[in-house]
């Protein structure tokens with residue numbers, strides 16, 4: 001079976017893990033610091049905190065932004081991994097769900113409707129599948145209404161919007177370094193901000209001192225692996241983009257199939273290569289039979305999953321009936337890519 005994703009580890013990660021074991025310094029050491037500083041510099045922000053998951057990163061960000069009670073509303077897009085909405089619920093706030101656009105990210109008109117109706121404190125655009133949301137109109141709208149913007153950049157390491165990295169486009173950003181991510185540590189996350197006062201608030205939540213805090217630290221092993229993953233990120237994203245280009249070229253004229261679109265002024269890093277087809281379930285089943293790890297991302301919208309208040313999200317609801325992903329990772333071989341292309345063509349043409 002060709003898996004849907006595979007981490008891209010090499011000898012550097014291997015050597016570093018062994019080095020850490022031999023050193024005896026397995027947490028709070030040089031790799032944790034090195035990773036944190038490198039990631040901050042890569043995204044080009046002021047402050048970076050590493051935490052144990054993307055979910056923790058979202059949760060702490062929301063607490064730092066003052067989400068405490070049911071009166072604190074937070075707008076999330078209808079299509080995302082459930083951690084985006086769960087973090088809001090866990091922080092004590094009320095999630096409000098808005099629709100997505102053709103880029104599969106938050107739709108600005110729908111967001112405006114949600115803001116008018118619910119008066120939220122925070123908005124969480126998700127850079128879904130590796131393409132940044134259309135951040136300028138989102139930021140403009142939120143600035144005008146005094147609303148914080150928290151980027152969910154869990155799927156968008158190295159993605160860009162108008163030349164700026166995802167993670168530098170709002171007030172705070174949350175990353176995940178889960179096993180499947182473009183920077184993978186097994187588990188891990190990061191919170192970034194340019195604001196010293198928000199940085200202080202984040203620190204209060206995760207560093208023991210004057211305030212009650214949580215231990216959400218990563219170990220030296222995770223940081224050591226993450227450091228080398230980061231050194232290879234641009235090269236690996238280029239590989240993903242080349243595979244996406246090949247897929248797009250071969251799939252663009254297949255009947256009923258909608259290929260992903262990279263929007264102007266945005267750099268898509270194809271964390272997930274998502275296709276759409278009205279006969280999605282049959283296609284996924286047939287691809288799996290052929291040994292291709294196709295998968296549905298995502299089967300339900302967030303308001304359906306958590307029974308959350310929402311504005312009209314009919315586009316996202318339609319998308320969840322059609323969307324699926326095929327294998328995408330930097331170490332896919334030419335033979336595997338050719339086999340995937342041939343199989344998708346065969347299956348779609350015979351549906």
Ligand SMILES: Cc1ncc(COP(=O)(O)O)c(C=O)c1O
Nearest residue numbers: 053054055081083084154176178
């Ligand atoms: C969009 C999105 N947000 C949040 C998360 C949560 O990250 P984690 O699994 O590291 O908790 C993930 C992925 O796993 C994700 O894809």
